[in-house]
Every structure is written in C-alpha cells, then in structure tokens.
Amino acid sequence: KAGVTQTPRYLIKTRGQQVTLSCSPISGHRSVSWYQQTPGQGLQFLFEYFSETQRNKGNFPGRFSGRQFSNSRSEMNVSTLELGDSALYLCASSLQGTNEKLFFGSGTQLSVL
Amino acid sequence: AQSVSQHNHHVILSEAASLELGCNYSYGGTVNLFWYVQYPGQHLQLLLKYFSGDPLVKGIKGFEAEFIKSKFSFNLRKPSVQWSDTAEYFCAVMTRGGADGLTFGKGTHLIIQP
Numbered sequence: 001k002a003g004v005t006q007t008p009r010y011l012i013k014t015r016g017q018q019v020t021l022s023c024s025p026i027s028g029h030r031s032v033s034w035y036q037q038t039p040g041q042g043l044q045f046l047f048e049y050f051s052e053t054q055r056n057k058g059n060f061p062g063r064f065s066g067r068q069f070s071n072s073r074s075e076m077n078v079s080t081l082e083l084g085d086s087a088l089y090l091c092a093s094s095l096q097g098t099n100e101k102l103f104f105g106s107g108t109q110l111s112v113l
Numbered sequence: 114a115q116s117v118s119q120h121n122h123h124v125i126l127s128e129a130a131s132l133e134l135g136c137n138y139s140y141g142g143t144v145n146l147f148w149y150v151q152y153p154g155q156h157l158q159l160l161l162k163y164f165s166g167d168p169l170v171k172g173i174k175g176f177e178a179e180f181i182k183s184k185f186s187f188n189l190r191k192p193s194v195q196w197s198d199t200a201e202y203f204c205a206v207m208t209r210g211g212a213d214g215l216t217f218g219k220g221t222h223l224i225i226q227p
Contacts, residue, residue: 003156033214042219043203056214090157098215099145099164099207104157 004105018079025093032074115140119218136204147205
C-alpha cells in the first residue's frame with residue numbers, strides 16, 4: 001500500500017507570492033490533516049478535512065487555507081507569503097480522523113525569501 | 114486551547130539505560146493522548162496512544178506510557194534503551210471534542226550512545 005505522498009518536496013518562494021501544496025492520502029483514508037513544523041514552534045495543527053469538508057481548524061491566519069477533493073486528495077494554499085511561513089509542512093491521513101493512528105508524509109519544505 | 118509541554122528538549126543516554134520522557138498538558142477536560150516518534154530519515158509514526166481504561170499503555174518496540182490524570186501527565190518510559198531508539202519523540206493531546214485538532218509538544222531529541 002502506498003504511503004502518504006506530498007508534492008513538491010521543496011519549494012522556494014518570495015514574500016508576497018502564494019503557494020499550493022498537495023497531499024495524496026493512503027488509499028481508503030478519508031481524513032487529511034495538515035501541520036506546520038518549525039524549530040521554534042514545533043508541530044502546529046493547521047486544519048483537518050474529512051469527506052471534502054473542513055472539520056477542524058488551528059490558530060492560523062486566513063492566509064492559510066485548504067481543500068479536499070472527492071478522491072480525498074488535499075491541497076493547502078498559503079497566500080501573501082511572509083518570511084515566517086518558512087517551515088516544513090506535513091500532511092497526515094487516517095481512516096476517520098486525527099483521533100486515530102495518523103500516517104504522515106515526508107513533508108514539503110517551504111523557504112520564503 | 115490546550116497546550117503540551119515536554120520538559121527535556123535533548124536527552125543523551127547510554128545503551129541499556131532506562132528512559133523516561135516527561136509530557137504535561139494543560140486541558141482540564143477529557144483528553145486522548147499520543148506519543149509519536151520520528152526516526153532519522155523516516156516519517157513520524159505512532160508509538161502508542163491512550164483513550165480510556167488502563168492508564169498504563171504499551172506501544173511498539175517496548176515503550177509504555179502512564180497517564181496520571183491528577184498530574185496532567187503522560188510520561189513515556191522504556192526500561193532499557195537501544196541505539197536504534199535514537200529519534201525525536203513527540204507527545205500530543207486531543208480533546209474529546211477535537212475542535213482544536215491535535216496539539217503537539219515541541220519534541221524531545223533522544224540520542225543513545227552505544
């Protein structure tokens with residue numbers, strides 16, 4: 001069974017630009033959650049999608065948004081990038097939700113210059 | 114919102130030593146508790162979890178954790194560590210309602226010296 005796939009693996013953007021990250025969950029998993037990982041703040045929950053609906057949202061500004069498609073694939077978008085958005089963005093999938101065993105992807109390393 | 118505190122950011126032990134990593138959370142209601150581990154070059158993976166019942170839970174690779182409600186703690190233990198336990202360990206909490214998602218601690222980097 002293929003694992004959670006995140007693309008691209010690395011991204012370099014400049015301030016003010018926007019970026020879209022993609023996550024393909026394990027087949028059959030309907031929940032996809034996103035996390036931001038930085039050395040200073042650690043792992044922080046961004047949002048969770050289940051069956052194309054946002055179920056939970058963390059404490060991030062509205063510049064961070066996401067969506068989920070009918071095949072459970074998810075995208076995360078960050079608009080008007082700031083230097084502080086530089087981070088590793090991790091996606092995780094599970095059958096029903098974040099209360100279950102999460103399967104994480106390798107992440108997308110975003111650098112904002 | 115809940116918060117999770119892991120007391121030690123870096124821990125260095127010798128093989129066969131006993132391990133205890135501390136984790137405290139701030140939420141006063143019912144919680145679900147997790148320990149995740151990230152081995153070098155690998156993805157984050159679940160080590161163990163506690164939802165209810167016996168407060169002593171056993172996970173993979175000989176790890177266990179004890180939930181002490183009165184202390185808001187969920188410490189991770191292993192009686193005898195191996196070099197292969199070198200990894201980053203994350204404690205995580207989720208309230209039963211789940212509205213805030215999964216809250217992680219900042220992690221403990223464990224290095225086992227052979």
